[in-house]
Amino acid sequence: MVLVSKKPLKKKNPPHWKVHITYNSREHHRITDPIIRQRPDAVYYMFFDDGKRLDINLTHKQDNIKYIKEKLPNCELHEIGVNYLDYYELIANLAQIFSNEKKSHPDHEVIFKINLGTGSKMVAIANMDAHRLWENTQIIYPYSDDYNPAAEAMHQGTIKVAKPPKFEFKHPKTHLIQSIQILYKLKQMPDKFGHIQDFVELRELFHYVYEIYKIMKVKRNEEPRKENSSQYMQLSRSIVDKLEKNWGFIKVKKVGKHKHLYFTEKGLKMAQVFVNYDYGIDLAKIHR
Structure with a gap:
């Protein structure tokens, strides 16, 4: 055989x-x-x-x-x-x-x-x-x-x-663009009092990055407080700092214990561009 x-x-x-x-x-x-x-x-x-x-x-x-x-x-x-x-x-x-x-x-x-x-x-x-x-x-x-x-x-x-050539073009990484989309959608929505605010709280971005879309992950820790602290540190370093300092898309203001994220004029215009493109997250899930 x-x-x-x-x-x-x-x-x-x-x-x-x-x-x-x-x-x-x-x-x-x-x-x-x-x-x-x-x-x-x-x-x-x-x-x-x-x-x-x-x-x-x-x-x-x-x-x-x-x-x-x-x-x-x-x-x-x-x-x-x-x-x-x-x-x-x-x-x-x-x-x-x-x-x-x-x-x-x-x-x-x-x-x-x-x-x-x-x-x-x-x-x-x-x-x-x-x-x-x-x-x-x-x-x-x-x-x-x-x-x-x-x-x-x-x-x-x-x-x-x-046919002109295509050269390398510096643009934000996907997880940054996804974060811009989240911030933009949240900014358009009224808060629990029915008001449209000109900022988004850091904790709201945290919720969608880690809990809803799971855009980023950190090593699990047996102590929830330490894990939560690690996530906030990663969110600040890998997303918020880059959007503010590297790209100039947002401004961060500390108000008491909270951080408020504001779009710059440039950031708002770019958000209106990126929100039209499908970067793999269902924006319909976003609500306040």
Whole structure:
């Protein structure tokens, strides 16, 4: 009897779900050609809207969307107004798109391709940072040798695509971002007296870090007081100090025996970005 060893079955790679993100401007082929080539499953077509003024190139938007629908009738098309001059709104919008698409297609590897060639310079900066912050993102810069600023569409002829490199980008570690999300959600909620406070108590953060989400752990101790003390020390050193001193996202004030955590202006803006992205904790569990 001959024994034949079975080769382990190769794990199948999940199917791709392709998402293309582009920004409206006075362009046609520079926007539509990369989309038609990629044949994405979904397109997010952004246009300028700051709540006061609307995009001056709405005719181009209508023509481009009509063309995309004709060429890719099965592609999902989403039109979103966003302020091209507000960095935090731009990057928060991207975070929301990334999270929504990943949640909607859990059995797929979701790939995001972002067109850097249109929009404003602030749009380009926000998109580059999003590319460095989050995985499965690709950036492209479409252009042509036939460039005429006076023409109806500035880039004409054959559209070429440049792919800028991705360099290392310093950003907070996941447990710090999760802590920012917790602090931000708590700050939005009324306390037991129905008041919205401008601070969060350290003990509230402690509760969610150790007891609800178990983001961090310390070596168990037979004496509860010592274990509790070790947890508070770790929380201060590994999270609170880094958010305050390394990143400048919060300020800590001691009030009696308690510590109050306040967002700085920068920290509040970044919290509004990070709260839109799924970092693996169920924010619906947060309450006061």
